[in-house]
Amino acid sequence: MFIWEDKEVRFDIPFTEMRLRSGEKIIDCLEDIEDTKGNAGDRGRLVVTNLRILWHSITSPRINLTIGFNCILSINTKEVNSRVNSTAKTLHMLTMSNKTRFEFIFTNLVPGSTRLVTVSGVHRAYLSSKLYREIKLRGALVQNKQLKILPLEHVYTTVDGVWNLSSDQGSLGTFIVTNVRCAWFASMNEGFNISLPHIQIISIIIRDSKFGPALVITSSEESGGYVLGFRLDSEENMSKLYKEITVIHTTTNNNPIYGVEYKLSALSNEEQNSDILQDAEVIEDPKGEITNTIAAYLAEGVNKSDRPIYSLELGLAVESIKNGFTIQKLWEVIPPTN
CATH class of the missing domain: 2.30.29.30 (Pleckstrin-homology domain (PH domain)/Phosphotyrosine-binding domain (PTB))
Structure with a gap:
């Protein structure tokens, strides 16, 4: 069976694809991680396995993503100012999947936590063990x-x-x-x-x-x-x-051996981590759709004017309105009905 988990980037996947495949194991699990690039303000969980990185929203697990380690082009961590805490650790990644470059930024909202470095450590272990998989x-x-x-x-x-x-x-x-x-x-x-x-x-x-x-x-x-x-x-x-x-x-x-071995400095509860994805809801979304969610991660950048915004007047997410126009003026172009 084709092993796609380490070779692809996918968004809002069904729960069946979030489950660990045979031979895949959880190395670390981080709580209170924000997907700053695509879901700013939404606390989530970051799960690091020997094949990929999984993130999902805590309030709505159907909002999620999976990033294969083979897709990562560059990865680094740094400290930035945060609205939640005075400072926060962030993880910045540039990836390539299906000839498309994506950019991801994850922020650890836990003060003083340095656990995001686990991702770069596991990625190095992945790169050094290619003979197990290639x-x-x-x-x-x-x-x-x-x-x-x-x-x-x-x-x-x-x-x-x-x-x-x-x-x-x-x-x-x-x-x-x-x-x-x-x-x-x-x-x-x-x-x-x-x-x-x-x-x-x-x-x-x-x-x-x-x-x-x-x-x-x-x-x-x-x-x-x-x-x-x-x-x-x-x-x-x-x-x-x-x-x-x-x-x-x-x-x-x-029971495949993928060769990716990484030891945490502070050992986590392995039994607890093994069930970390069991509480997420089952997701059955249509596959193959290109959504505005994906556009938010494009590394080439999308003009802010092209991104959807939330309209208080309509209570909906709408395309950004060009300068000089308002919702009221747009309604005026529709002829009144008798």
């Missing part, structure tokens, strides 16, 4: 004929004498299966290698090739849609490797 070709994966093992990784199987069929001649090397990925590197050239996380594998089959029966692994379209062929001289050993990869792949995908 395919890597010809990387610095091997040293002295040994795969460099990741902190949360455990090796299950190492098989020598495995042919990589990506070239016309094939290359002989070593195949490794771990709880995180499948990896292969050439015996004669360690720099010729591949690391393929289980979460990016969509199929594992044995089929005929011009070299004979081959183990074929296909990666997701999001990772490049690679079709990788491997062959062992013994069909029995190849069948055994196929079964082992299939079992480990299925088991791992039921």
Whole structure:
């Protein structure tokens, strides 16, 4: 299943999309956080997971947003003056999603709190753990004929004498299966290698090739849609490797390891955090709509004259009125009815 949580920015999502997906875990939860850019004056809750940042209004959980860590272009915190407190910590983020740049500003309304720095810390942990989630070709994966093992990784199987069929001649090397990925590197050239996380594998089959029966692994379209062929001289050993990869792949995908580890300086109650989204109301809003809410976050900026305002006369949010006009004058352009 496509993992979108770390790759997209979404607004006012249904509660089903706010729920944590398999392998996603809450790292921190901050109360009294204001979405200053889009919902100024509305107190909310900021939830930081190992894949994304979630914010929702306390008074109306249907007002919410989710920001994937892979979308963040820049992030910084600073201290500003606040109407609620003398000073407040703010978090400023610039993001890119679906070729659109968004800007977010979150303000911590709790005096003296520095917890917003958690977001930048988790983001750094996310960037440093890409091998858990992304395919890597010809990387610095091997040293002295040994795969460099990741902190949360455990090796299950190492098989020598495995042919990589990506070239016309094939290359002989070593195949490794771990709880995180499948990896292969050439015996004669360690720099010729591949690391393929289980979460990016969509199929594992044995089929005929011009070299004979081959183990074929296909990666997701999001990772490049690679079709990788491997062959062992013994069909029995190849069948055994196929079964082992299939079992480990299925088991791992039921509880994925995303590799994002971050420890808070002050440990929070993990059991309480695990249920932090349970009280929000179920939201069933139509998807794919471009609303004025989204426009408020555009990084390129929207002229204030283009933003909706609240009209006391009408009791509605309306398009900003141009200079020289009033609500009364606009009503005058409508011919009276007899």
